[in-house]
């Protein structure tokens with residue numbers, strides 16, 4: 001059984017006062033039936049780790065550099081994230097791919113570094129609106145998967161997030177059938193590449209406009225093991241009901 005995962009991506013949002021939201025989340029979910037991960041901006045990671053010590057929330061980064069150290073002004077390495085207590089990092093988010101020209105090959109290098117530093121990697125894939133309309137979504141996702149995911153991946157250090165670019169921050173979400181088709185495809189590809197055991201154990205998240213009112217339906221889709229949530233992860237008030245929907249989906253059907 002894969003343990004469900006609710007991950008929050010705060011993007012370039014959050015000041016020190018936002019750490020109160022972490023206290024509120026930890027208080028609302030002291031012993032959750034799923035894993036909880038928050039990826040705040042780099043400026044808050046160390047303080048967030050301190051705040052969350054001994055509680056249910058893990059803290060992660062939103063990207064890292066492809067070197068462990070060196071002359072790279074403004075960048076942060078995987079070992080630096082690990083050093084301050086982060087346990088995971090989001091890689092290859094479509095905003096990084098678009099704003100910083102990260103290719104899938106780059107993402108694979110970042111993921112190798114992050115996994116070598118002992119971080120769990122949440123690798124994002126997703127098609128644009130244009131690609132979806134041209135009906136080659138699975139080709140796009142297939143290529144992103146094979147190029148972005150390093151051979152060093154395991155069920156523990158890899159999480160894959162399917163995030164259609166057109167659904168991010170737009171309030172538009174794919175149909176349940178569209179999400180299911182892509183998630184089943186990702187699962188099959190992982191099983192093919194890494195073998196059935198490993199492929200089966202990697203968690204697959206859906207991301208893009210996940211909110212309290214659509215979470216239950218999304219979490220009922222096959223091979224959806226949780227969500228990567230942007231806007232609705234910024235406050236405990238918005239994120240809590242999503243966590244509750246995920247916990248409910250983790251219970252056996254007859255309970």
Ligand code: PGA
Nearest residue numbers: 168169208209229230231
């Ligand atoms: P959103 O962002 O939930 O605000 O759509 C999701 C993401 O980009 O990870």
